[in-house]
Amino acid sequence: MSGATGGPGPALLGVRHHGPGSARAVRAALEQLRPDAVLIEGPPEADAIVHLAADEGMRPPVALLAHATDDPGRAAFWPLAAFSPEWTAIRWARSHGVPVRFIDLPAANSLALPGRIGGSEPGADEEPDAKAAPPVDPLAVLAATAGYDDPERWWEDAVEHRHSTLPADGALAPFQALAEAMGELRRAFGRAADDARDTAREAHMRLKLRAARREFGDAIAVVCGAWHVPALEEKRTVAADRQALKGLPKVKAELSWVPWTHRRLARHSGYGAGIDSPGWYGHLFQVPDRPVERWLTKVARLLREEDFPVSSAHVIEAVRLADTLAAVRGRPLAGLAETTDAVRAVMCDGSDVPLALVRDRLVVGHDLGEVPDSAPATPLQRDLTRLQRSLRLKPEALERDWDLDLRKDTDAARSRLLHRLRLLDVAWGEPVRGRGGLGTFRETWRLCWEPELSVRVAEAGVWGTTVPAAAEAKAESLAARATDLAGVTSLAERCLLAELPGALPTVLRALADRAALDTDVAHLATALPALVRSVRYGDVRRTDTTALADVAAGLAERVFVGLPAACAGLDTDAAEDMRGHLDAVHQAVALLAEAAPPGLRERWAGTLRRLAGRERLPGGIRGRAARLLLDDGLLPEEEAARLMGLALSTGTEPAEAAAWIEGFLGSGGSGGMLLVHDDRLLTLVDDWLTGVPAAAFTTVLPLLRRTFSAYDAGVRRTLGEVIRRGRPDTGRAGPGGEGARGFGPGLDEQRAAAALPTVRLLLGLDAGAGEGAGEGVTGAAAPALAGCGAASAGGVA
Template sequence: MSIHVFGIRHHGPGCARSLRAALEKLKPDILLIEGPPDAQEVLPFMEQPKMKPPVALLIYAPEQPKKAIYYPFTQFSPEWQALKYAQKEHIPARFMDLPQSIQLARAQEGEESAEVEPSAPTTRSKVKKALRQGSLATVVAPEADEQTLLEEDPLTLLAQAAGYTDHELWWERQIEQRHNVVDLFESILEAMTALRADARPPKAEEAQREAYMRQTIRAAQKEQFQRIAVVCGAWHAPVLTNPGPAKEDSELLKGLAQIKTTATWIPWTYSRLSSRSGYGAGMDAPGWYAHLWSARNQLTTRWVTRAAHLLREKGLDASSASIIEAVRLTEALAAMRDLTQPGLAEHNEAILTVLCHGDMAPMQLIRDQLEIGDKLGEVPKETPTVPLQRDLENWQQRLRLKPSIEKTKLELDLRKENDRARSQLLHRLQLLSIPWGKQVNVRGKAGTFHEHWQLQWKVNFAVAIIEANVWGNTIASASTSYVTDTASKLNELPELTELLQRVILAELPTAIDQLLSLLQKQAAVSTDVRHLMDALPPLARVARYSDVRQTRAEHILPIIDGLFERSLIGLPGACFALDDDAAQGMLNSIDHVQDSVQLLDRPEQRQAWQACLKNLAGRDSIHGLVRGRSCRLLLDQQALTESEMQELIQLALSPAVPVTQAAAWIEGVVRGSGLLLLHQDHLWRALDQWLSALNTDNFIQLLPILRRAFANFQAPERRQMGEKVKQLHRPLQADGYSGKDSQTPINHEHAAHVLPMLAQLMGVKYGN
């Protein structure tokens, strides 16, 4: 009976290839793999032909789906290759890590594992955790001494001993690109044994994990397996070669709390395997590692060719001659650096120099789409999942919406049945906090029947779907239940109306009826004028969809009318005694009412709103910002005569008005479109006269306010405004024109050359 321990790095193609060769040579009769025993029952799904990595084991607590953990696998993961070997040879394969039912229970209780050495630095635990997961990307300060390196990042010592400053590069060249795999795992075991001999004792959590692994090995020994192969992270290898007595390990594992867990397979992506995604065992370049696994022959030629194809797809030049030159440069760099084969650094230098001509922008494209990649795995339909996931898959198949991690555009015409169903699905998923689609605005195609979406599927939606399943087993029932529960907890009108708008777009009749009932009750008791005003735009947007989505607008319009009337009655009183911040907030609410009136375009409502604005604009007791904005809204609607405008200007800018209030009025009146403002000549003359009359102290005091008022205009608009002010100071001529150009004398000599031809074109005799 023998135990053979293979210390590996997760997701390392060199480790995977070497492990597969070692297993073929050893021919074990059982495989024990570092992984969650909770997922043992779903391992047979790996045999399905539709299981295509990258995929991940998802383990979660059914009663608390947010408590979940992923175990990703790729084609080049050593654990995946070990499992595939076991299936091919028909030998048992078992996961042997501490079950997630225990680890998730510890997280639920908020327990913190105690260090054997309480004085150990906190960074050490983080680094050791990364090492346990196989991640070697921890950064250590270059001035760290040998003892610090041993405590915080022992693998750096191995890299430095070999002459490397970057241990990630050392691991890739010594392990991942290694051709001679003889005694590789024995060497890894020897190195890890030496490092752990001088390291501090492990934390309690790590000690429990390793104790459970040894217990699993002992169980295999009791079953009389003769050749036991153990596949684990390299750091664990030294403590698993000889399990020893079970008493101490049993004490470590005694009385650990557990919770119920469920496991399944989900698709995964290369981008989520990258270290920049935050994945603890991530790698810098998953796409490059996949290339190392699949293209052992002509490695450089194929990689450079793929880079050239990518550049061509984006409209960039990449000739065959450039490909040949880049390949030669890559191989030359490897030879100069005494490498057995070029690494990613050599390929990048050659591609940047030859194909990208030193430009980093195309290199970023290669980084994102080749080095990292965007491949999405697949899992068979037979994989266990929650009913909500099944319903979503049925809708995706029925509506021909295939999930993709790439950003794709989707244009919908709601007059078409299939497009309308797609819109319903995307809006319902958004209600369930599954933002598969993001609605975008597109110029030139506005209307109630057009929707533009940007779709991008994310692998973490799997957990969101499990969480949402508590609300119902179908997308429709789950979104309805969720909305109903959410609405019952909302007490503010704007929040209710915003939710109603989303529910209308999702077309959930039951939820709409309940929300309308809640809205009527809340509107009847609400006394906050701003809340009444802020609630109008979502309702107005709901009403505009009535013709396409068959919304019962007759139920919504009475609510709009009630809110609008109460807003008009309470608005003048709410505008008294406002400070600057309150006035700014009131402006936002006034704009909301204006948006609602424009959207509904009902003549009687527009007239009532204009009368209310005139009332606000003419009251000198109201904050200048509100009066100015009211005046501007009336100007934009052409609801003021010139005499009325002159009267309002004189009222706002009279010498009796405090200069700060006059400046606030100007800030309110210029807010909006600059092009419309340019045509108000009498307003510009009044502003010029007021500004010219200011003394130096007042001018200095108001300058920041005035600069802020004009800061939001575009540069061309501000330039035209400057020209407008210049025109105000040019004297008018008798012919109606002003400026120097109108006084330029006629050059009769030049005219004599033009007039004969002009007379001929007009059909008259020259000289008459």
């Protein structure tokens, strides 16, 4: 057998990781060489599980996952796609009954070393060491030498588009040329690449290669990164290689197969390829011929599925344009750049919006691999897999929204699982605002499975062997370590959402202890809404929340007692924060009233009356308390007008009066509608505003602008129309006589006639009858047009 440079010895097949051209060349070389063993760059611990690559349930992209047994968060991945040369070599060897050995530095050593080693990837809290990467990008140097400014384009031209021109018996020629190029690069850049880690890795590869030659002879094929080929050809003594490995740190490591995604292949992780277009590379590897035509057909199919008007003529024209661009640019075949330009010009009408969809779905892709059930896994991972199957929640790399109805048993179980995983820091799903309303019996989750979640599951395995047991243990631990009331309150809510009755007593004890020690009313007010939400969720999920309701009621009583004193002496920012707490407590009391002891709402109303009538409190808080009482029907309109008159009297500072107005009206569209429909309040505001001295007006204006900007556009327009027609008189329903404010007193038939044909069409009447501005409005269309005419006359859009 010949080496990569043509000499005797093992065949050194230097490859580009995740390169489809390299994968095809490796397959051709193995067919020609028929080796007795295949050696692959990777952790030797994977020898015990490499046989699973031939399992029917294994579907790439997948990855070898290694993690430290005592610290699962320290993990490393070796990802493999269908077009990876290492995967091609493994599958060829397994199908031909040839042994496979991994020869890189063991994962036990690479996980113990800082930074990245080979295919390792730092944990979530670890930054990669820049020295772990070679000091030079070999592809970039070779591309620049050939006159290319884009390494990917050079690789396509030199490898991907010329594979069919190689002679059948010349499968080793590309590897020999690449080995020579790498040798020149290593000599040109000196020994800088051989830092301690690369030196250790290549020393271990040489030792494993010697051991394989003793076992199998020279009929061996070695598949490794092309950068390492010159190092494997070097003549080094066994003693020198062993010395390079002496003293390396070591940890106990576990290896398994995990699913990977194309999106993660597009990042600079794992084997370090960081390819930008895994979907395109997969296409080049899989199609037997006419790659450009087949690719553009895929693009057309995708765009048609998304309702873009793309026809067969578009595909034909795009193929012609791509081939023309390749000829103009001197390329042997149209590549990704040419096909992308053709798609933009022909199928997307020059727009990058549909082109972004093509890149996301096809150029990168959302493929998620699968591993067989027989693959090694932690007990927690196996329990999670079982739950995913029983609940029909298949992990997917593409983001997908799930609307859950908690009244259904299956959806409730799905919700419990997702909440338990979030408690374990396995963020498979994120809650999002749903489209189905605000009912507590509905939840919307956005699910997306990322490979890193396998590491998170391994980390969570320290808490238990099943998802419920692990979540309960984690919740109890968090309750014991919690130092603030808000944190324990949030934890109690999460325990109810995840339905963890075993952990709830521990959490409630911690909650009661923190609540008894915390005297800050703001903290208590912040914690109360979360507790009340927990009680409400317990009702929907059929969970007993009696103990939690008692704690929430006690917390509410402490807020009632301490709130008036806590509101005194606040500056502007603190008063605004307290006003937010006031709104939150008010909503919480309304939700808690059914489960709390009798009289809770009455005691809260008494607290609001004290706040509204105490002169020394900030104006925003007094105004908000008055508004909450008015909304609940607990404050007569006459009393509200009296409080407003006092707050806006001449003796009140303009800034304080403006703060009262903001507190009273600063609640979006509802505040504006109150002014639209209540003449007396509008008159009071108008009297105060017109009486503000000119010197103080510039101070008041920003506060008023902030208040009125919160109103809906339609409310502001209606309010402006009311003011434009003149200030209303108390007791009149509208400036024009009868009718609601903002609407005219009668029908303007001339203006309404313009809408007559459309209304007749909507009502299914004869569209041609009654046309013309001079005709009267009668029949079935009259009621509808009466509303339109009134709106037109009053100026309401």
